[in-house]
Amino acid sequence: MLLGLMAVGAFALQGPLTQLINATQGPADFTEEEAADGEPIVVMINDGDSGADIATTLLDEGVVKSFDAFYDALLAMTPEPIFQPGAYQLATRLSGTAALSAILDDANKLELTIVVPEGTAAVDVLQIISEGTEIPLTDLQAAAADLTPYGLPAEATTLEGFLFPATYTFAPGITAVDAITTLVKRQFQALDSVGVAVEDRWSTIVLASLIQREAGLRDDYYKVSRVFLNRLEPSLWDSGLLQSDATVAYGTGNTHLVTTTDAERADAGNLYNTYVHPGMVVGPISNPGDLAIDAALHPADGTWLFFVTTNLDTGETVFSDTVAEHDAAVIVWQDWMRENRPVE
Structure with missing residues (x-):
């Protein structure tokens, strides 16, 4: 009976003890040893992303071990940093502090590089291209309105569906039509590679x-x-x-x-x-x-x-x-x- 009561008591205290340990030890974070096994990754920060948005992205991409690992490091920084939209060359398995430092290092910002997530709608893809390149959004919208250059199926009335989600790096001076063509050709390549007939x-x-x-x-x-x-x-x-x-x-x-x-x-x-x-x-x-x-x-x-x-x-x-x-x-x-x- 005594052993049973002790077990019940230990179970009841498990939650509070865990909370106390978490409060004293801080959020889960990758160690230097774990960071040594990290792999290169390109992460996109979009225009208007908050610190919480960026923390969520980094967690989803495996860059940080927990949301709080990055967010706590951000809150501790004075003055509050300003994040620039664009693509960043980072690595997986970074500590929260290391990830924050890497994003704020201009050397890690990839010029003319974009990341298009799977399932993104065409209207948002054009915004992503504009944010990651020197191409004005109005130019991209105009280029998207005329489907003639892209060789889309006859049924297509927009670019929707044919802008393949991937990471792209463009040459300086690329035009809106050429940028869109790059994504369309990549989608055709994906279809061709699995045997989809034209x-x-x-x-x-x-x-x-x-x-x-x-x-x-x-x-x-x-x-x-x-x-x-x-x-x-x-x-x-x-x-x-x-x-x-x-x-x-x-x-x-x-x-x-x-x-x-x-x-x-x-x-x-x-x-x-x-x-x-x-x-x-x-x-x-x-x-x-x-x-x-x-x-x-x-x-x-x-x-x-x-x-x-x-x-x-x-x-x-x-x-x-x-x-x-x-x-x-x-x-x-x-x-x-x-x-x-x-x-x-």
């Missing part, structure tokens, strides 16, 4: 762009691909409606969202509204990378018709065949939201 570029990119915006974990890309293809199969889904919030949001101009309102989902005037218009979405809704393209070409085997991410932190997603199964998964997601994302 006549299939459009359909592949449209599906891949949808997968890119809707999928989370790597393996889920192939399941998401299958869900949307199943919804185009009349024997499995007679309405033919993809019912993708990401497509609806894109049609409203909210390129950073995958959530919508009841009114938006009912708006037939939105040509990208797949709750109203059956069949595949009318055009790409993002610029997909290699994984999404591969998933479009090689969907997983399954009869799923629904999916919902039940844990936004881990990306855990439940795929279901029936409405009843999906409704049960939605309840799990709603419970998670109430516990982890309470509405203030």
